[in-house]
Amino acid sequence: MSFEEISYLGLGKTVTAEEALANIKDGSVVAISGFNMAMTPEYLVEELYRLYLKTGHPRDLFIISDTFPGVPGRGIDRIAEDMYRRGEEGFISGMLLPFYGWSRTLQKMIIEEWFEAYTWSIGIMAYWFREVGSGRPGVLSRVGVNTFLDPRLGGCALNEKARKAGRVRGRILEIDGREYILYQAPKPEVGLLRGSTADEKGNVSIEDEGIQGTILNIAQAVKARPRRGFNIVQVLRVARFGNIRAKNVAVPGPLIDYVVVAPREKHWQGASMDMDRRVSGEIITPLSPAFAEPLPLDHRKIIARRVLLEMAKLVAKEGRPIIVNLGVGIPSLVAHVAVEEDVAEYMEITIESGPWGGIPFTGPDFGLAISPYAMLSIPDQFTIYEGGILDAASLGFLQVDREGNVNSSILPDRLPGPGGFSVIAAGSPNLYFAGGFTAGKRDIVAEEGRLVIRREGDIRKFVRSVYKILYNPRSAMEYNDQEVLYITERAVFRLESGGLRLVEVAPGVDLEKDVLRHMEFTPLITGRVEEMDKRIFRERKMEVKKELEKALRV
Template sequence: MISDYSVVAISGFNMITAPEYLIERLYKLYLKTGHPRKLFIISDTFPGAPGRGLDRIAKLIYERKDEDFIDGTLFPFYGWSESLQKMVREEWFDAYAWSIGIMAYWFREVGSGRPGVLTKVGLYTTADPRLDGTALNEKAMKMRRVKVHLINIDSQEYLLYTAPKPQFGLIRATTADEMGNLSLEDEAAYGTVLNIAQTIKAMPNKGINIVQVLRIARYGSLNPKDVEVPGPLIDYVVVSPREYHWQSSSFDYDPMVSGKIIPPLSREHIIQSELNHRKIIARRVLLELLELLKKSGRQIIVNLGVGIPATVADVAVEEEVQDLIVLTVESGTWGGKPLYGADFGASIGPFAIVSVPDQFTMYEGGIIDAASLGFMQVDRYGNVNSFIMPSRIPGPGGFPAIAVGSPQIFFAGEFTAGDKKIEVNNGKISILKDGEIIKFVNQVYKIGCSGKILTKSNKNALFVTERAVFQKVEDGIELKEIAPGIDLEKDILGKMEFKPIIRKEPDIMDPRIFNSKRMGLKEEALEAIKR
């Protein structure tokens, strides 16, 4: 059914809702017949994980040096596929990257008959058409198949994101009944499955939806409230072998991930992780969240990004405050223990799961209280590069929309990059070997979050590392704290391309962070709620 030069939308937040079997069959058909070829592929995040889904296909394509299957891509995330990143850098095709939130909204907007997404997300960043306009390579800069338009409304600047409407949708659910009604009861999240199906069926050219499921049910046996996608939107149903329908990257099925069971939490089940410099960063972020809880006097809602920010969840569980500091993930999960790595997006024991566009309403609208996001580079102006370097193109993920919307942002990351050896002993940090890559630079390679926007929106933005804490101020970034055992000149200023603002002697970071025992935050958090 899929013809050459088609635009194909594929669902997938990593392996969550990724139709791995359909992706495999599509590529095998191409290898057998030479068709379909020259496909422009769009995904709500990335349909795969290292060695699985689209990454496996990308590896085969790169090994074969076959440039005919993929003609272009629009993804929020490329990080799981080194082969796909190589193809982008080597200009095999035009490639673009939008935030997950923009991508999810785009499916909803195009499904509603509108031209695209109108938003302030991306202003003064690499998404802005005055810079890269979301293009990842020179071929994309020239072709501009995907466009971002700068629009002025009542003297306010906005961006309008537009892209080709897909004719085919490859999506995934758990069960389809005989009418094609779809339920996602075993999936880790809802993703953007419904919105992709709507986009395909929207005017002016109605396309074809093909869904991968685990099982077929009798018509009428699904509870109407469990139906995520109504059957009349679906054209073809394909039953997948179990091995192509895992819940997440590293496991087949866990009822605690699909929301069927919320496990009890007791002290016996809490495993205290090793104290290292990454945990120190996570602990410092959690202390900031605790202060926010104290000010609010209620539960707070928090987003955790990939990388070190995701490990804040481990520390929150260890300190038994995860029910007061409610952790959410871009995939749509609320509460529980978010997983990380290639399993990012799945959570153990969430108490609620919503769709991705609904989740990003929480983020972009500032409904959440705070977010912790990672960073690759920070410059003297407070600009943050979160997703692209000359040798790596992970993609923006959910970062841009969350950074714009969240009232408080705690950027979290290691102070330097590269091979390093850092020990934590006797309440102090010892840097035995430092990373050779400087992350605090004069000017970031690409802007993922604009320091200008952070200042203009008057956000509380901190940069938390294992050895220092900085705050975004109007005229740059200010050094606020250093870790015990750290030499200011040698370990901080000597490892930065610019000198931060230092108005007074920096405070010493909370000593509890550097102690192997739990910090004892539960009592403080409960006391704050009682007040």
């Protein structure tokens, strides 16, 4: 067969969005790639909803995603806002997403029972696509045992419709005396994917994207027997067959059925950027202190600094750079502080979307990083986490109770879902929960080496009993021996067999008035409580690099 004949065979794959999407049947299970806006086929998602409004079909779709395909005002959130405004209940019959946090409207719809809503952790979700693509019944994992995800404790259902329908479920299985959860969900029949370039045969490359995502695994799950489905990919351009090098093909052409060229404005790298070569990994910028503007010394930076000091201790102990994961919010600021202190080279910083190194973005652009030196697929990244291959992780928290249980994200009126939290928390051997001591409107600053609480937050985060358990230290310890700290701007707690022990308080803080009075339980306290390092509360650099160079004899 000649080169021209091979090229010709793939020409029919390039079609309009409507031509491709019109093949989706009512009631289909549709898998959509996307980590916020990274790898989200925004054009396909919005055109699918537009087709439904135009024709009434396809309807009653069950939506599955590896993370969340959108951000506030874009992607799935934009559709949810329009559905809610119109009172349009026919488009979606159910959803399985690890994260709903970027859409207050979706969360409201879940609470109001518009459709079935389920959640798993990102790592479980990404593995599930790979397992289904292999013809297996689901994902078997220790993650989630004795937490909110355990079927004996409510399982993964977020509302009553989901509990009654049970389309997504978990089963407890015992292997060698240990309990595991078998996570199961409907096999996807349609894949909505995203790449940068597709050639005439349908081969897809991702050279402009900020992450690898899960597109290959979604495509595999869709194509797996016994019910072979079809995949639609959104790209920026179509090239002649042979122009994409074999090693640069992210999804082979035979797995792609339709190629749709998207307008540039519906194919940004992230929420706030069209195209940044540093984000796609084509340019690596030296991460010197001059590269990062110093963060203001507010309570968020104070916490990030304290986490950095803990990680520096671990570097000195191990005698080498350490592999770390940084979660969304305050934990992601640790990377910025590491660059300020010129110690980024001692910490191999990873984020759950796949990048290694660089400086992670925060907010809606979380998942992307400036100048990463490597990028893994999301399933491969979570293998690093669940397998305990990393050295440490810092994650946020919403509530903590006396036993050390953590609720990272779920309240009666708030249903963001676990994101990557559950897998990372279970797998990390050194775990540093990082967050404000209280929540709500507050004014907390550092002045001359001490903490000053000008206005206290009115929401307690250290409570008698968390609303939902997303991290259970007893189960996690059976899975992986862990060192666990709970780090705030005014106090640090260590997890022990008897519960939480208060080990440090900030300079300038009154133990009774500023700490114990704002907790719903009394932590373990023995003897004198240490004072947090004063360097954390001063504007100048902490000079962490000198300590590390001395410890490592650089």
